[in-house]
Amino acid sequence: MSKTVIVSNRLPVDLKFENEELIVKSSTGGLATGMKSVHSEGNGIWIGWSGLAKENLSEQQEEQVVEALAVEKCVQVPLSEKDIELYYYGFSNMALWPLFHYFQAYTEFELAQWESYVEVNQKFADVVLEHVNDGDTVWVHDYQLLLLPELLRKKNPNITIGFFLHIPYPSYELFRTCPWRNELLQGMLGADLVGFHTYDYARHFISSVSRIKDVEINFNEISFGNRIIKVDSFPMGIDYDKYHNAALDHDKYPEESKSELMKNLDFHNKSNEESKLILSIDRMDYTKGIPNRIKSFEYFLNKYPEYKGKVRLVMLAVPSRENVPQYQKLKRETDELVGRINGDLSTISWTPIWYFYRSLPFDDLIDLYVSSDVAMVTPIRDGMNLVAKEYVATRTKENGVLILSEMAGVAKEMHEALIVNPNNFDQTADSIKNALEMPQEEQKTRIQALQKRISRYNVERWAKEFLKSLEAAGKIVPVPVAK
Ligand code: ADQ
Numbered sequence: 001m002s003k004t005v006i007v008s009n010r011l012p013v014d015l016k017f018e019n020e021e022l023i024v025k026s027s028t029g030g031l032a033t034g035m036k037s038v039h040s041e042g043n044g045i046w047i048g049w050s051g052l053a054k055e056n057l058s059e060q061q062e063e064q065v066v067e068a069l070a071v072e073k074c075v076q077v078p079l080s081e082k083d084i085e086l087y088y089y090g091f092s093n094m095a096l097w098p099l100f101h102y103f104q105a106y107t108e109f110e111l112a113q114w115e116s117y118v119e120v121n122q123k124f125a126d127v128v129l130e131h132v133n134d135g136d137t138v139w140v141h142d143y144q145l146l147l148l149p150e151l152l153r154k155k156n157p158n159i160t161i162g163f164f165l166h167i168p169y170p171s172y173e174l175f176r177t178c179p180w181r182n183e184l185l186q187g188m189l190g191a192d193l194v195g196f197h198t199y200d201y202a203r204h205f206i207s208s209v210s211r212i213k214d215v216e217i218n219f220n221e222i223s224f225g226n227r228i229i230k231v232d233s234f235p236m237g238i239d240y241d242k243y244h245n246a247a248l249d250h251d252k253y254p255e256e257s258k259s260e261l262m263k264n265l266d267f268h269n270k271s272n273e274e275s276k277l278i279l280s281i282d283r284m285d286y287t288k289g290i291p292n293r294i295k296s297f298e299y300f301l302n303k304y305p306e307y308k309g310k311v312r313l314v315m316l317a318v319p320s321r322e323n324v325p326q327y328q329k330l331k332r333e334t335d336e337l338v339g340r341i342n343g344d345l346s347t348i349s350w351t352p353i354w355y356f357y358r359s360l361p362f363d364d365l366i367d368l369y370v371s372s373d374v375a376m377v378t379p380i381r382d383g384m385n386l387v388a389k390e391y392v393a394t395r396t397k398e399n400g401v402l403i404l405s406e407m408a409g410v411a412k413e414m415h416e417a418l419i420v421n422p423n424n425f426d427q428t429a430d431s432i433k434n435a436l437e438m439p440q441e442e443q444k445t446r447i448q449a450l451q452k453r454i455s456r457y458n459v460e461r462w463a464k465e466f467l468k469s470l471e472a473a474g475k476i477v478p479v480p481v482a483k
Pocket of ligand 1: 030063166167236281282283316317318358359360361365382383384385386390
């Protein structure tokens, strides 16, 4: 019986040794949830890195890891600290991540990092090839593994290979600056189906392929050698019911389910009954537009001073890639901005920005989603952005307003949000005012339309549609071209 193999940089489990004991925690992230049904079906497996560097494990610990992963239907690709430094923090996050998000000034092309990227993609290929048989399907995820489809195809042409990119695909003008552009495209073209969040990313990819490779293109099909590669968009969804039901539970048991964080916020709220809460949640990443959001909020308070004392921005930023210099710089900039604005504007009873630099447990996140009047999702560039969808799913009372950057892939599906250019502080400030003053009826109409769409196109449907399309793509037989 054929099987589906999922491949991603990280496995959907968190492992750590505590007093010689191995603690295994399943990940609750979007990808892990979406792939749950695919992963649990038949003899499907998930291949990726465990999160533990191999030189930090004794032989016995290594065995424990392999056994624990087998229980979770996972197989590890062992990586060394050097691999992580050069392939992950290096080429993946210092070249590809900034380049694909249009941060050209942050992009560094280092030969040693590229060589490691090639080497690690080969390590992934070796492990995958050990575990696949003819007729199997392999679904490769994201920018860390762009070379993998081709490495697999070369060794086993009898498998069906899908590739999905979770970040934007840049325009040809940006992509062409990469010294290894040809190799990267060659790698991706090893797949039968290449998927993106939006139609625009797919179009940019096809445009790069048409200019860099010698291929024939017919709409969204690329004839390459003796194969046809299909390119399409599959906007990723969330586990809508999980977020919606958690919010319903929160409504039923408000006191019991309230987190320490919320109790604290409430305490301060009591000093002003009319006080409104604007929420923002992201990984601490320069693509997420955190400084711009803070500056827009300050601009709003200065343009509409009647709101001073009546509205707070609660900003959660989860630590991310903390040893990459640009992320350290962003953290310093954010700390300084928040400190300066709070220092300038706070009163005894009001602090304009509540800033938390940490990851929060799921229940606390739900508390915040449910309790906020407005959500600001204003990245400078974002492949999709699931926070926008999570916020909408938790609006069980059909109120609340979403302010959304036009630069996020998710904006293509959420026209009922207030769409802004995150670099336009004046427009963003006016949108904050509109959101705070929006009549209940209008909030309801917009939220209902958004909920209808987001609940239908959930993450499970996303995975199913990709796999259905992949199955069809694997069967396309090229028609010989008359010479
Ligand atoms: P990310 O850049 O990680 O993903 P996103 O889609 O917004 O971005 O997902 C972030 C997730 O982390 C959300 O589920 C959110 O709830 C959670 N989160 C954020 N801050 C948190 C905190 N402080 N505590 C706890 N949880 C927190 C990449 C791409 C995106 C794309 C996804 C999926 O960059 O554009 O949407 O992959 O394809």
